[in-house]
Amino acid sequence: MYKPEKEADDTKKRILAAMCSFAVVCGSVSAFPANAGEPYESYNYDSWGEAIPSQAGYIPDRAVSGQELGAGGFDSPSDIFFAGDGLMYIVDTKNDRIVAVDEDMTHTVRIYDSFIMPGGTETTLDKPKGIYISPYNSLMYIADSENERILVSDKSAKVIMEIKAPDDDMYNAPTFKPQRVLADKAGNIYAVLGNITTGAAMFSPEGRFIGFYGANRVQPTAEIIGNYLRELFMSENKRSRRSRSVPTGITSFDIEGDFIFTCTSSSTQRTDTVKKLNAAGKNIFADLSATFGDNVPIYDPIQNTLFAPAIVDIDISEDGCINCLDLTSGRVFQYDEECNLLFITGTKANQLGGVNTAAAVESHGDKIYVLDSTKDTITVFKETVFGAAVHKATKLYNDGYYEEALEPWYEVLRHDGNYRRANIGVASALLRKGDYKGAMKYARIADSPEIYNKAFEGYRAEFIKKHFTAIFLSFFGAVTALLILGRYRKKRRKHKKKGGTAFR
């Protein structure tokens, strides 16, 4: 009981010290927004996987409720989506409606609660769960969960198509409860269905069921391997009565270009929690040893259990960053396109900046929006100066402009000298420039032996070139000295043998 308190105290002290020195060093240099106000301490992970204090990349700006928007209070909203037309669509699940609000979240633009079917009849939603608006054809795709259908409608609430449970041999589930929908460039529709573990259902642009897409793998735990071995020796009859090991289903997904990113909120599973799928359904992150969410599970003293991260929603921002929303900690983990952790934002709290039940995450411009389905609010997080610097540098670095990224990385280091990615960035840039000594220094700070190796190779070659005569001469001198010494000793030994006593 005593130790964690002390540790927390220590971190507090460290952060305080860091903040004080920070304020002294560059208080007058840049107008850095004071990151006071959020009910948590910003942290990041070092190369050892340990949490260290860090600057905030995003700070909470405000929390918006349905009343403020003039749409009446939300009830358990479950999804938000920023469309290409600059409107934000909020899926107000228990009020059976979809609310479109303007970009700055000041007023409601339109409330969709009833749609007109192609035949002219009116239809209403029943517990809608997800929405997607295609940037290619501006159609709304709505996961109308309790009505067991996917609605495709235009912006004026005229239904174009209605997709019901497919009548297909491949689809043998008793229910059809869409949770999230997506559409790709070609107009294919993807839907995450409740209680389906075989991946997202995929429909053709005409609404025909094609098959499943991007199923998760089963995590090979000892129990599953043991069961598999046991089942090898069982009769067909017995095998059919045993419980099957199935992978966890997809919880949510997002599309970016040709790639679909999926996430899984199972807190027992560590494989395939976040995937990047290509058109063939192959996971590009499969070979990456990246983990998503907190490294250490969170202990809940009330339930006396440990909770691993549960990524409930995923969002790809315009510059390619991956935002993962963790239900367990209420935090948004932002990764760059190479799955390097950038920032950790948010917490579980009642104050501004915290959420109770994280439901969905969305990004637009320099803001991140987190939907809370218990507080029925949307928390807006705004990018800080530090966050902007990191994003700029990361973008340049990942696109291969190492030298151009040098200045932005220095800027990042001015804000947070512990930021590992910045040290790696500076080391890579200096290596590219030919400043091997500097690259070695920063590679060492960043704990990156790979970059250090390359920098050292260059440094050594330069050193040898510069001091070639001295090295050659000293080598030559050493060899001759050894030869002379050897001859001298041989002579002396001979002399000794001759002159020494004959017998021992």
Added chain:
Amino acid sequence: MMDLKQSEWVKHAVTHPIEGFEDMRWKKSGSLKIAVVIVLLFFFAQVAHASLYGFQFGQPHDKTFSIVPYFVKSVVLFAAWTIGNWAVCTLLDGEGTARNICIYSAYSLIPYIVQTYVNVFLSHILVRDEEVFMQVIEIIGVGWSAVLLFSAIRSVHQYSAGKTCMAIVMTIASMFVMLFLLVLFISLVQQIWMFVSTVWTEITYRFRVG
């Protein structure tokens, strides 16, 4: 013949893998002082290998560095080997005393120790592509030490080759037995300590309440 100083005996034993230790035994030579110095150098070599290695060959574990595992890996391991070998070979008609086993084993470690220092030095000059040179040096050092250790055990106990093999296997087994007993002992001490501390807590509590 073979009028050598103690330091010259070290050189002789290391550079003559087959006969060196036989000669040493015949002349009743070998210094415990030198053996202790060698074991200490062994310890320092292990520490140097862990913390002074060139950064391009991997991240040093500065943040979690503890000297204890390296002490166990060198000095304690050597002590266990000596005691285990002495215990086994006394039963197997070995002629070696504990002192001689210690000295001969320590001498035979020299190529390994030298290899470690050389590689630690080279790791600051070479880059990853040239790691193969270091690997070659390591293989030579380890192989040489293995041959020397075999020869040392054979001559210190005056065994045949086959019996030496058996003795080495049994020595390793005895080291495991020692480890097992140590674990048992530690858990026993822990339990006793737990018992005593619980009783003590109970007594102090009674006093405070009563």
